[in-house]
Amino acid sequence: MSTDSPVRIVVVDDHPLMREGLRALVASLPDIEVVGEAGDGEAARREVQLTRPDVVVMDLHMPGTDGVTATRAILQTTPSTRVLVLTMFEDDESVFAAMRAGASGYLVKGAQQDEIIQALRSVAAGHAVFGPSVARRIIDFFTGTxxxxxxxxxxxxxxxxxxxxxxxxxxxxxxxxxxxxxxxxxxxxxxxxxxxxxxxxxxxxxxxxxxxxxxxxxxxx
CATH class of the missing domain: 1.10.10.10 (Winged helix-like DNA-binding domain superfamily/Winged helix DNA-binding domain)
Known part of the structure; x- marks a missing residue:
């Protein structure tokens, strides 16, 4: 991704209001643009094939193909794309399943707008980003017995x-x-x-x- 080009994102969520909210959030930002959206994992896979975004903002629990399966499929066919999970769920099973699938970031819905924007920029730049509660779970896991x-x-x-x-x-x-x-x-x-x-x-x-x-x-x- 060129440093002069905006971060191109696809928003994947089965709730239209959530997709609209993310569109509105980045609408005024010159360095981020929404190039596509999808309401389930299979539609997300097709949208990514068409648009080749820098980042996919991925919900996990959706009808049909779930976000973990979609993340894995997207990264197999479009490895240059990054996935930022944005979901209501922060249990260990969801967090580690997303990480195993290749997600570069994991935020819980309810995160501050500035946190989401910064996460999009960071993930696009190749960094791993995790919300505070998710990071705590990861630390607890890797400092376990x-x-x-x-x-x-x-x-x-x-x-x-x-x-x-x-x-x-x-x-x-x-x-x-x-x-x-x-x-x-x-x-x-x-x-x-x-x-x-x-x-x-x-x-x-x-x-x-x-x-x-x-x-x-x-x-x-």
Whole structure:
């Protein structure tokens, strides 16, 4: 990107008011322009192919193709484009899924306008940008116990939430017990377990427990 050219952005959000708000935010800025918008991840992928923006402002939870999947697809086909996540969600699973997909920045909706503008400029310039609450989560993760880091290295394909579920499976917890401990419903637990089996390429719970315990999991109470 030329230093004399404005930062060209595509806004991806399933709420029209949010897209309009971002357009209005940068309308008076000479160094940032909106060149496209989309309401879901698949439309975002097509829009990026057409416009080749410098930055995509990406929501995560949308109908159809979600923001994490869209981010991964966009960066595979248009690696020069940067992705700045702007979402309501700041849980570990969302943050680390976005980072694994290749996002260069992560802000939570409600961020100050100046913070969003500065993040757009910084991400376009090649920097990584994270809002204060998100940065705290990242610091907490990387300053965690050696076991936590080791486990993340052993199972890089799993999300942080899936690692939690696998740890509890290895500890012998039932789906109902896992749901109570993580304060989620049993259907969500079942979905996480199905994803774990697929990612680890194991046939059943017993095989997953063996893999997990070999990695040192299963000590949760």
């Amino acid at each position: 050696a076991q936590t880091l080791l486990t993340a290295d052993l199972f890089p394909e799993l999300t942080p939430r899936e690692l939690e579920v696998l740890d509890l499976i290895a500890a012998g917890k039932s789906n109902a017990a896992i749901a109570r401990q993580l304060v989620i419903n049993t259907k969500t637990v079942s979905n996480h377990i199905s994803a774990i089996f697929a990612k680890l390429q194991v046939a059943d719970r017993a095989e997953a427990i063996v893999r997990a315990r070999q990695a040192g999991l299963g000590n949760s109470t």
